[in-house]
Amino acid sequence: MGLNNKNLPKLGFLYLDYVLRFFDHSNFKGWPNKIETVTYHWGDDKNRFIKEVKKKKIDVLIGNIPATAYETFREIARELPNVRFIPSLDTQFSNKSKENVTRFAWKYDLPIPKTYIFYDRKKGYKFLEKTKYPKIIKKSYGPSNYGGYFVHKADSKEEAKELFDTKKYHPMYLQDFVPMEADIRVMLVGHKPMCAFWRRAPEGEWLTNTSQGGSMDYMNVPKSVLDLAVATSKAAKAEYWACDIAYGKDGKVRILECATAFAAFPYIRDWIGQYIMWSLSKGRFKKPNIPMFNWEELGKIDSSLLRTMRHITFGTFNSSYDGAYFGKKKKMYGKKKVYLHQLDSKYKIKDVKPRTKEEWPSEKWNYQDKFPLKNLKSMKVKNLKQLHKENM
Numbered sequence: 001m002g003l004n005n006k007n008l009p010k011l012g013f014l015y016l017d018y019v020l021r022f023f024d025h026s027n028f029k030g031w032p033n034k035i036e037t038v039t040y041h042w043g044d045d046k047n048r049f050i051k052e053v054k055k056k057k058i059d060v061l062i063g064n065i066p067a068t069a070y071e072t073f074r075e076i077a078r079e080l081p082n083v084r085f086i087p088s089l090d091t092q093f094s095n096k097s098k099e100n101v102t103r104f105a106w107k108y109d110l111p112i113p114k115t116y117i118f119y120d121r122k123k124g125y126k127f128l129e130k131t132k133y134p135k136i137i138k139k140s141y142g143p144s145n146y147g148g149y150f151v152h153k154a155d156s157k158e159e160a161k162e163l164f165d166t167k168k169y170h171p172m173y174l175q176d177f178v179p180m181e182a183d184i185r186v187m188l189v190g191h192k193p194m195c196a197f198w199r200r201a202p203e204g205e206w207l208t209n210t211s212q213g214g215s216m217d218y219m220n221v222p223k224s225v226l227d228l229a230v231a232t233s234k235a236a237k238a239e240y241w242a243c244d245i246a247y248g249k250d251g252k253v254r255i256l257e258c259a260t261a262f263a264a265f266p267y268i269r270d271w272i273g274q275y276i277m278w279s280l281s282k283g284r285f286k287k288p289n290i291p292m293f294n295w296e297e298l299g300k301i302d303s304s305l306l307r308t309m310r311h312i313t314f315g316t317f318n319s320s321y322d323g324a325y326f327g328k329k330k331k332m333y334g335k336k337k338v339y340l341h342q343l344d345s346k347y348k349i350k351d352v353k354p355r356t357k358e359e360w361p362s363e364k365w366n367y368q369d370k371f372p373l374k375n376l377k378s379m380k381v382k383n384l385k386q387l388h389k390e391n392m
Contacts, residue, residue, distance in 0.1 A: 002284020005032045009280055012036040012056060014063030022064050027273035029311065030285065046072060050079050060084045060280060064261040067141055070096040074362050086276060087260045090359040091238045095259045098140040098173050099367065108235040111254045113175040119371035124172035128160045134177040135160060139169050141368065153177060170373035180246045183256055184221055186229035187268060188241045189275045190349035193229060195268060195295045196221040218299030223334040224253050232258055239352045240272045267312045279351050289314050292343035293331060317341035
């Protein structure tokens, strides 16, 4: 039966001034109790924010935290040990920076392009002299590629040096260039894919971002991509999640980006809200039924209409009276064809449980503040390799 109104946890939306809101009350349609809102106003607002959460007796704070507030909210979370953050601060570790995505992938042995991170610019410039090109250079700080505007391809050491001289990106973050057919974004809830689409670069270009002229389509996302996205979501212990995965011309798949902060149509946010209500109510609210490859059908709808569609639901599969499968539609899954409903049983929505301890404490993992950009002559980072081994 689930929890009654009195026993349901007190929910609060976590908002920040000047930051786009991911959820609102309409995404939690049917929640019977008042959902509070608490807004962080930046600056010296930490103590006031903590007091407001306590005053409103909030049990669960729901919302994404931008990179620039991440370390502050790690402190806030410690001051609110009885409040569950959804997603947790550990799950949002990858939101902060590209280097955090890399360290997350290294820890869980997830495939990514070979990556190099330098805090000591003198050592970084020596690397630029001897490495092979082309290299991809990214601004590390922040949750996304910002439409590709802070992602660069350097074809020579001269180009790489000029870029770092001009942009002053810190740390120096570089990856081997991986020729790819396209990249694929996969969105998940409870570790189940709920939407996936290809992003393809224009002819003769390498950036796939639609803001840079790339195109997108929803058809025939490979099994290897979906499986990697699920594995990544599980490693992050994420209630909801998104991965950008490179589909290489060598046939291999590699994580490019992953985070809880991503652009999503309203119906996607509705599904996440339904999932959270189901998880927190011990079954009082129904778990959303999100059929595999639903995105192929929805993707046929004009994107301007998809931006307004809300509360989309699907019926569950039921075999006919004689046990025959309803319908004959099959889907290529790996090397064989299967009925779509069989994939729903393979990719199940999981109930993500609250974390009981910190996985990525800032004392160990906040490299950005430990090793800030300094004058080259005074920039010394001792035993960085050993420190990384200790943190792993």
